[in-house]
Amino acid sequence: MNKDLINNLKEFTILYADNKEEIRNENLEILKFLFKEVYIASNNYEILRLYKEVSPTLIITNIKLDNVSVIETLKKIRKDDFKTPIAMITTLADNKLILNAIELNLLKCIVYPLTKEKLEEVFSKFLERQSLNNIITLSHKFTFYKKSSLIKNQDNIFFLTNKELIFLDYLLNKKPIITYEEMEYLLDIDRFKNENAIRQFIKKLRKKLPSNYLRNVRNYGYFIPSDYL
Numbered sequence: 001m002n003k004d005l006i007n008n009l010k011e012f013t014i015l016y017a018d019n020k021e022e023i024r025n026e027n028l029e030i031l032k033f034l035f036k037e038v039y040i041a042s043n044n045y046e047i048l049r050l051y052k053e054v055s056p057t058l059i060i061t062n063i064k065l066d067n068v069s070v071i072e073t074l075k076k077i078r079k080d081d082f083k084t085p086i087a088m089i090t091t092l093a094d095n096k097l098i099l100n101a102i103e104l105n106l107l108k109c110i111v112y113p114l115t116k117e118k119l120e121e122v123f124s125k126f127l128e129r130q131s132l133n134n135i136i137t138l139s140h141k142f143t144f145y146k147k148s149s150l151i152k153n154q155d156n157i158f159f160l161t162n163k164e165l166i167f168l169d170y171l172l173n174k175k176p177i178i179t180y181e182e183m184e185y186l187l188d189i190d191r192f193k194n195e196n197a198i199r200q201f202i203k204k205l206r207k208k209l210p211s212n213y214l215r216n217v218r219n220y221g222y223f224i225p226s227d228y229l
Contacts, residue, residue, distance in 0.1 A: 005120065008127050009034045015050050017041035017061035017070070018089070027114060034123070041065075044073040051077055055174060058126055059086045060110075063094050063101070071100050078104055080175040085129055087122045089114055136172055139210040139228065144168065151208050158208035163187045163201065177223035 014035045018024045019042045031038045039054055041047045043065050051059070059077075061070050074086060085107040090098055098109060108125055110118050136144040141153045149165050151158045160168065166186055171178055180198070184190060189197050202222065206214055214222050 002120065002124075005123055005127065006034060009123060010036055012057040012126075012130070013037040013039070013054065014058045014060065015039045015041060015047065015054070015056035017043075017047050017059070017065060019043060019062065019065040023114070027119075030116070030119065044068060044070055047073050048076060055084075055170070057084070057130075058107075059084060060089065060122065061086070062089045063091075063097055069097055069100075071097060071104070074101070074104050082175075083133075083173045085126050087126075133173060138213065142210045142213075144172070153210075160208065164205050164208070167201075167205065171222075171224050176226075177217070177221060179221040180219075183221065 012035055014031055014037075016024070016027065016031055016038060017040075018027070021042075024040060024042070028038065028040065037054070037056075039050045039056060041050055041061070047059075047061060047065075047070065050056070061074075063070060070088075077084070077086075082105055086104060087108045087110060088098075088101060088106055089110045089112055091112045101109075107129065108122050110122060134146045136146065138144050138151070143152050144150075145152065146165070146169060149160045149162075151160065167178070167183070170182070170186060178186075183198060187201070189201065202214060202216075210228070213224060213228055215225055216222055
């Protein structure tokens with residue numbers, strides 16, 4: 001496998017789903033070598049649970065787990081998150097299911113068996129997409145540089161804290177609205193013990209963003225308005 005590919009995957013996490021233990025364990029060794037963290041699922045319930053708990057940066061799943069299609073589970077993910085890359089392992093007999101998966105914005109369909117060469121194709125395509133997501137135009141004056149953890153406008157450079165980076169990346173690459181519960185989990189802030197902590201966090205971050213870029217939904221969370229997306 002390409003050396004640059006190996007080095008570049010180290011900062012990412014992956015959720016891999018397959019119900020066949022022998023195949024799962026064989027691929028697990030490869031994935032553990034390549035990724036920062038690897039999360040394993042063997043059924044639809046585990047895919048959804050792990051996705052909600054760990055927010056992986058890449059998902060690879062078999063199209064069927066225990067003879068049950070994953071399409072409906074992936075639709076649930078896509079309801080709020082249209083950006084997390086998803087690759088699906090299929091067979092030639094899965095044509096009807098593949099047609100139902102078109103709306104899922106899949107990174108790639110991989111025809112079984114899952115070989116190292118096919119994995120390399122998926123990972124290359126994944127990194128291409130990630131590189132496109134590393135420089136994001138927030139408005140005509142503001143640009144977000146994810147890898148450098150900063151935002152530039154015409155006059156200033158604003159450096160982001162780690163929590164600001166996590167928060168902004170979530171809104172831009174997962175879904176454009178974040179609940180208070182998700183903020184508590186992502187940022188390790190206990191809203192009920194210290195509501196002022198979240199208000200202060202948002203106040204400081206807003207100073208680095210375009211005007212009205214972050215808006216509040218009372219008792220729910222924050223969102224990026226559609227005119228900025």
